[in-house]
Amino acid sequence: xxIVHQDVFIAGTSVRELAVIRNFVIEAMNKTGIDDxxxxxxxxxxxxxxxxxxxxxxxxxxxxxxxxxxxxxDHCKVIxxxxxxxxxxxxxxxxxxxxxxxxxxxxxxGIEIMRRIIDDIHYEKSKxxxxxxxxxxxxxxxxxxx
Amino acid sequence: xxxxxxxxxVKEEGNVYILLLNGYLDAxxxxxxxxxxxxxxxxxGKKLLIDCEHLSYISSAGLGIFMKHVDAIxxxxxxxxxxxxxxxxxxxxxxxxxxxxxRICDDQxxxxxxxxxxx
Numbered sequence: 001x002x003i004v005h006q007d008v009f010i011a012g013t014s015v016r017e018l019a020v021i022r023n024f025v026i027e028a029m030n031k032t033g034i035d036d037x038x039x040x041x042x043x044x045x046x047x048x049x050x051x052x053x054x055x056x057x058x059x060x061x062x063x064x065x066x067x068x069x070x071x072x073x074d075h076c077k078v079i080x081x082x083x084x085x086x087x088x089x090x091x092x093x094x095x096x097x098x099x100x101x102x103x104x105x106x107x108x109x110g111i112e113i114m115r116r117i118i119d120d121i122h123y124e125k126s127k128x129x130x131x132x133x134x135x136x137x138x139x140x141x142x143x144x145x146x
Numbered sequence: 147x148x149x150x151x152x153x154x155x156v157k158e159e160g161n162v163y164i165l166l167l168n169g170y171l172d173a174x175x176x177x178x179x180x181x182x183x184x185x186x187x188x189x190x191g192k193k194l195l196i197d198c199e200h201l202s203y204i205s206s207a208g209l210g211i212f213m214k215h216v217d218a219i220x221x222x223x224x225x226x227x228x229x230x231x232x233x234x235x236x237x238x239x240x241x242x243x244x245x246x247x248x249r250i251c252d253d254q255x256x257x258x259x260x261x262x263x264x265x
Contacts, residue, residue, distance in 0.1 A: 015174035019151050022170070022203075040203075040234045047205050051173040097243045106213035109206035109242060116241050 005032045005071040011050070013059040013084065021050055021067065032071050034141070042076060042139055045118045048110035049080050049089070049135055057084030057133075075119070075140040082133050088123045089114075089135065151175060154182050162193040162261050164254065167201040171208035179211045187215065192224025193264070195257040199230035204238050212248065225249075225264050229257035 007028040011017040022043050029039035050065055057063070068079040095112045114121065118137045126132035152175035155166040163186050171179060186194060196212075212226065219226050229251040231239065239245060251257040 015172075018172050018174050019170060022172075037234070037237075040237070043203075044205060044238065047172060051205065051207065055173060101243070101247050104213060104217050106210045109209055113206050113238070113241065 003070050003072060005069075007031075007069045009067045009069075011065045011067065013054045013057070013063045013065060013082075015051065015054050017054070017065075018047055018051060021065075022047060024067070025069065028069050028071075034071070034076075038139070038141065041117050042078070045114050045137065045139070046078060046080070048114050049078075049137075052087075052089055052110050053080075053082045053084050053133075057082065057087060059084045075138045077136065077138045079134060079136045081135075083130065084133065086125045086133055088125070088133075090121065090123050152178055154178060156182065156186070159195075159258055160262065162195050162258055163191045164195045164197055164258075166197045166199070169201070170203040171201060172203065172205045173207040176207040176211050179208065180214065183211065183215045187218055187222075190222075192219060192222045193261040194219065194224070194226045195254065195261055196226065196228045197230055197254055197257070198228055198232065198235050201232065201235050204235050209238070209242065209244065212244075216247070225261060227251055227257045227260050229254050 005028070007024070009021065009024040011021050025043045025046055026039055029042065046067060053065055063082065063084050066081045070077045089111045092108065092111045094115065095108070118139050121137040124134045126134070152169040152171055154168070157164050157166070165182060169175070183194065216226060227249040230253055231250055236250070239250065249260055251260055
């Protein structure tokens, strides 16, 4: 399927970069003419993925996060690569929100949000010596749940 | 309290603290909300109305702060309610079922009425 639009952004791992990443996504989406509610959902998914790396991955000044955004006819695909410590976010169990509220838990909702707003999600750890993590996901235009 | 992308103004209306959130509430700014609510609890504030009219964005980090403080507030026989929530923010609240736990009112007046009637 042909790529309609493609953008790449490389960010550091300070949480302050989240605003910059958000701007990158919004500007890229503006170029495609996709509606604001779709852009918001994509922004949120990327924000949650990047915040997880920033807050929970072991990082240093050399650690970077590379975001590749590809828009196709019926979906956008996001590939997020980082060289922080390896962690597969998909190993985090799905949350039972009733149980979560009962226990008054207050963390770990980022992955749950991602699972609920995006379509296909995959994680791959580099097989080379370089410890690159790759998280990729798609968000379809018409099959959106939100 | 201020950050480049998120600010909170606090005003008091009777015994209700109204928090006017402005901007983007994410992992880089959620500490501002955390400190503000903590400070209100320390001043024995029990009723908080979170006005989201100018809140453009919320991620899980922001939701986590409300969860963190809800018990302390309710154990003191207080409560936390929300009002004037914009659609992108409500979408995130609704996605995870937060309206089950928190009252979301149409406007400040309704929020104040709800918190005042709670005792």
